[in-house]
Amino acid sequence: MQLTVKYFGIIADFTQKKETFLPLDASIDTIEKLLCYLQELYPEIKNVTFSIALNEKLISKNEALIDGDEIALLPPFAGG
Amino acid sequence: MKRYEKQIALSEIGTHGQQKLAEAKVLVIGAGGLGCPVLQHLAAAGLGCIGIVDADLVQESNLNRQVLYTVNDIGKPKVMVASEAILKQNPEIKLAVYQCNFTEENAFGIADGYDIIIDCTDNLIARYLINDVALVLKIPMVYASVHRFEGQLSVFNYELGPTYRCLFPENENLNALNCDDSGVLGVLPNTIGILQATEVLKIILGIGSVLSGKLLIYDGLSAQIQTIEIPKNALAVQHGLLRGIDIHQRNSQAVKSVSKIDFMRFLHDDSTIIIDLKETYEEAAIQAENIVNVPIDQLENYLEKYRKDQKIILFCRFGNQSFQAANYLNKKGYTSVFHLENGVATLIQK
Numbered sequence: 001m002q003l004t005v006k007y008f009g010i011i012a013d014f015t016q017k018k019e020t021f022l023p024l025d026a027s028i029d030t031i032e033k034l035l036c037y038l039q040e041l042y043p044e045i046k047n048v049t050f051s052i053a054l055n056e057k058l059i060s061k062n063e064a065l066i067d068g069d070e071i072a073l074l075p076p077f078a079g080g
Numbered sequence: 081m082k083r084y085e086k087q088i089a090l091s092e093i094g095t096h097g098q099q100k101l102a103e104a105k106v107l108v109i110g111a112g113g114l115g116c117p118v119l120q121h122l123a124a125a126g127l128g129c130i131g132i133v134d135a136d137l138v139q140e141s142n143l144n145r146q147v148l149y150t151v152n153d154i155g156k157p158k159v160m161v162a163s164e165a166i167l168k169q170n171p172e173i174k175l176a177v178y179q180c181n182f183t184e185e186n187a188f189g190i191a192d193g194y195d196i197i198i199d200c201t202d203n204l205i206a207r208y209l210i211n212d213v214a215l216v217l218k219i220p221m222v223y224a225s226v227h228r229f230e231g232q233l234s235v236f237n238y239e240l241g242p243t244y245r246c247l248f249p250e251n252e253n254l255n256a257l258n259c260d261d262s263g264v265l266g267v268l269p270n271t272i273g274i275l276q277a278t279e280v281l282k283i284i285l286g287i288g289s290v291l292s293g294k295l296l297i298y299d300g301l302s303a304q305i306q307t308i309e310i311p312k313n314a315l316a317v318q319h320g321l322l323r324g325i326d327i328h329q330r331n332s333q334a335v336k337s338v339s340k341i342d343f344m345r346f347l348h349d350d351s352t353i354i355i356d357l358k359e360t361y362e363e364a365a366i367q368a369e370n371i372v373n374v375p376i377d378q379l380e381n382y383l384e385k386y387r388k389d390q391k392i393i394l395f396c397r398f399g400n401q402s403f404q405a406a407n408y409l410n411k412k413g414y415t416s417v418f419h420l421e422n423g424v425a426t427l428i429q430k
Contacts, residue, residue, distance in 0.1 A: 006306075008297060009227045013262065018302065051248055057309040058247065058295075072308065074295070076248045077225035077232050079264055080114045080202040 003028070003065060005038070006072040014044040024067055032062045034071060050075040083170070084126050092287045098126060104284045107131040107191055109182050109210060110200035111158040113269030114224050114276060116148040118198055121277040123166040123173050127284075130166075131176040131194060134158045135387075145266035178413050180388040182206055184327045187213045190413040196280055199223045200273070211236060211244040212324035215317070220283055220292075224276040229265050229300040231272035234291055234310065235279050241292035245316035268300050335406045337421040338393055344427075346393055347371070353386070355379070357396040357405060365397065365424040376405055380412070391416045399423035 001024040007015045028034050031052060039046050052059055053072040065071070087093050104127050108115055111134040122130055138146075138153040138161055146158075153161045159177045167175065178190055182201070191197060191213050199210050199221055207223070214221040220238040224231060236243045275296070282288045295308040338346065346352045347368045356364060356373045364373065374382045383392070392414065394402040402419035409417045420426075 009230060010262070012230075013228070018299070049248070053308045056307065058311060060311075060313065072306075074247075074297075074308065076204060076207075077227040077230065078202060078204050079226040079262075080110050080112055080200050080224070080269065 001025070001067045003034070003068075004070040005034070006070065008073060009050075009075040009077050010048055011042075011045055011050060011073045011075050014042050014048075024065060024069075029065050030062055031059070031065065031071070034065065038073075045073075048075055083172075087125065093285060097285045097287075100284055100286075101126050101281070102128045104196070105129040105131070105194045106196045106198060106280060106284075107133065107194040108198045108200055109133045109206065110202060111146075111148075111162045112136070112142065112200065112202060113145045113226065113264065114200035114273040116146045116162070117270045117273030118200055118277045118280070119162055119166050120148060120169065121274060122280060123170045125277075125281060126170065127173060129174040129176065131178065131190065132159045132162055133178040133180065133182050133190060134162075135179060135181045145264065145269055147270070177384075178388055180413065180415070182209065183415075184209065185331050186388060186413045186415050188216075188328050188331060189411055189415075191217060191219075192411070195219060196283060197221045198276060198280060199225075200276070207244055208250055208320075209327075212320045212327065214324075215243065215321045216324035216328055220290075222276055222279050222283070224272045226264050226269045226272055228262055229268060231268055231275075231298045231300075233272055233275050233279070233296040233298070234294060235283070236292070238283065238290055238292040242310045242312040243317050243320055245320045246313040247295060247310050249313070249316050250319070265300055271300065272298060335403055335410065336418045338418045339421070340426055343393065343395070343420050352391045352393055354393045355382075355395070357394060357401050366427060376401055379405055379409075383409070383414070388413045389415050391418075393418045393420065395420035395424055397423045398425055 003022045003024050004019060006019045012018055022028060028037055051074045054063055055070055084098050088095055088098050106127060108118055111132055136158050137155055138149045138158055140154055142149060148162050148165050157179050159179045163175045163177050187209055196219055197210055197214050199207055201207060210221055214237045221236040223236055223244060224233045279291055282290055293310050295310055297306045354371045356371050357376050359375050394405050396402045399422040406417045406419040
């Protein structure tokens with residue numbers, strides 16, 4: 001029972017890693033709970049805007065998570 | 081056509097496709113890390129007309145990635161150096177150069193008439209503006225951006241597809257996020273810029289599947305590419321369209337005029353260019369040190385060396401020619417053009 005979380009852009013700068021594996025349990029079984037957990041772990045991301053993809057598709061609301069889900073945190077890039 | 085024979089040889093392109101490229105008009109906003117490879121490759125491919133927008137001068141710190149520029153170009157306007165370089169590579173193409181930032185005031189004046197906008201900017205404010213302008217003009221926006229070792233790529237507003245706002249709905253943190261000074265691997269914007277140019281060519285040629293509704297993320301460090309599906313968000317699209325329409329209405333410039341008194345005042349202002357549109361053989365109705373005589377058919381050529389925000393006052397005998405010329409310059413993206421209403425005739429009457 002596991003989740004994969006992928007970090008991009010400035011969020012990966014804060015987490016200092018590109019991805020992490022988390023156990024799926026009652027404390028992290030929705031997108032909302034996952035974000036709370038991550039914001040506690042990496043307070044800097046509270047100040048960052050990002051979109052969220054679940055299994056390579058952008059989502060716009062809270063969703064339940066199941067075993068094997070892959071969540072990506074996608075901040076906009078400014079550079080050109 | 082020897083120049084293009086390797087791509088004409090592709091059955092997906094052929095002479096018909098090459099003709100499409102020759103007729104295409106694209107606008108490249110930003111002549112930096114992404115803009116350089118985009119400009120080089122679209123020019124080499126034989127695009128008919130390329131517009132280039134950038135206010136910046138070449139800096140030494142650009143040279144690790146913006147390979148159009150050389151040490152000798154430091155301090156020169158990017159749009160000038162870039163246009164000279166790509167015309168040298170392909171003298172057959174036409175260029176339109178806008179040495180200015182892409183702003184709410186000049187956006188529609190510049191972008192109107194182009195088939196595609198290519199977003200090579202370095203800030204989010206410009207990206208939202210490009211998105212909203214593209215929505216109003218009903219043209220696709222080919223988007224890319226970079227951060228350190230990573231790049232993002234997508235095509236927005238393509239055949240009513242998702243927009244930049246569907247990916248990133250606008251938020252209050254816009255300014256905080258606006259500047260990316262975290263550095264970038266020199267080769268990275270070139271990798272992404274070339275993918276961006278590829279999407280532009282596919283759209284013009286109508287071949288392959290365009291990267292619409294998908295965000296491609298390239299990570300140079302792990303050599304991995306990931307694609308994320310972007311659903312269309314009707315509210316976000318509408319938000320962009322409404323803002324675009326509002327910007328368009330606020331800035332569809334009525335021609336600005338100066339009064340007699342202000343005109344006389346500006347005769348002593350060296351930072352303003354005052355142009356008498358009379359033919360060279362006609363006698364000047366009024367003379368002053370900073371009045372230049374530029375007949376209307378030479379106006380565009382004459383102004384080439386000036387920035388688009390240069391303050392310009394046009395006048396003619398009765399104000400009709402100057403009105404038309406001011407209107408034309410507004411459309412060309414000049415943002416500070418005035419004309420003397422009713423012409424010099426009003427001055428002489430007293």
